[in-house]
Structure formats: structure tokens, C-alpha cells
Amino acid sequence: MTSKNIILKIKQFNDAPLLSFGDWIDLAASKDMPYTKGELILIPLGLAMQLPEGYEAHILPRSSTFKNFGLLHASSGLIDNNYCGDNDEWFFCAYATRDGKVSKGDRVCQFRLVEIMPKIICEYVDSLNNPDRGGFGSTGK
Numbered sequence: 058m059t060s061k062n063i064i065l066k067i068k069q070f071n072d073a074p075l076l077s078f079g080d081w082i083d084l085a086a087s088k089d090m091p092y093t094k095g096e097l098i099l100i101p102l103g104l105a106m107q108l109p110e111g112y113e114a115h116i117l118p119r120s121s122t123f124k125n126f127g128l129l130h131a132s133s134g135l136i137d138n139n140y141c142g143d144n145d146e147w148f149f150c151a152y153a154t155r156d157g158k159v160s161k162g163d164r165v166c167q168f169r170l171v172e173i174m175p176k177i178i179c180e181y182v183d184s185l186n187n188p189d190r191g192g193f194g195s196t197g198k
Contacts (some may be wrong), residue, residue, distance in 0.1 A: 064171065066107040070146055072106045073103020074162045081167035082117065084149065085122050092153040097131055099148040100159055100166075102143040106147070108170065116149065126165065127155035134166075137173075 067076070070087060077083035087103025107115060116134035123129060132150035149166040159165055 068105040102147040107141040
């Protein structure tokens with residue numbers, strides 16, 4: 058498998074923390090964000106990016122986000138490559154299950170680039186001519 062270099066154009070806001078690279082790219086809070094249980098919060102990540110043509114970004118919490126902060130991911134976390142203006146700052150949308158605080162520099166989420174879905178042509182039919190599998194939740198316990 059060959060890999061190709063991909064260029065991300067990144068604009069930082071207010072001395073935002075730099076990206077931390079691995080299989081996924083970690084993103085950190087760009088300011089202190091106190092929160093209370095039951096609150097929906099948008100944590101600013103201090104970055105705007107121009108993604109390469111043909112790619113989108115998928116944002117997910119880090120594996121330690123819930124344990125460390127009591128935050129649940131509360132949005133799809135999908136950024137398409139049209140969201141690339143100078144003021145299109147990325148945020149992590151989270152639901153607080155307890156009172157707490159995210160401090161500037163805390164890595165709360167991560168993203169990876171994914172190729173966009175190809176153009177789809179739908180063909181509507183009366184039958185798929187395949188056996189039924191038994192419905193939702195029927196493949197085992």
C-alpha cells in the first residue's frame with residue numbers, strides 16, 4: 058500500500074494548541090470551559106482548516122474523554138471540505154454528565170480524514186431477491 062502526502066491548510070485562533078499526530082489526529086480545547094451537569098457545550102478547538110479536495114473529517118472523542126471529563130459526544134462530528142472559511146472554527150459538541158472543566162490544551166477529541174462518498178445512483182425495485190435475516194437485533198446475543 059502506498060501512502061501519499063496530504064496538505065492541510067490550518068488557521069489557528071488565539072494561540073490554539075497544535076495538533077498531535079497519530080493514527081488519528083488529536084484536537085485540544087483552545088480555552089478553559091467550565092460546565093455543569095446536563096449542559097450541552099461547544100468546546101472551541103481553535104482551528105479552521107481547508108481539507109483536501111475529496112476528503113471530509115470525522116471527529117470523535119478520545120477514549121479517555123468520558124472518564125476524564127464526564128462528556129459524551131453530542132453531534133455527528135462530520136466536517137465537509139466546504140467548511141473552510143477564515144472564521145469556520147472547529148468545535149467539539151458534548152453533553153456533560155457531571156460538573157467539570159476542560160482546560161485549554163486538554164485533548165478532548167480526535168479526527169481523521171476520510172474520502173468522501175462517491176456519487177450514488179439509486180435503483181428502486183419491488184424485491185431485492187435475497188433471504189431475510191430476521192430483522193433488527195436478530196444476529197445473536
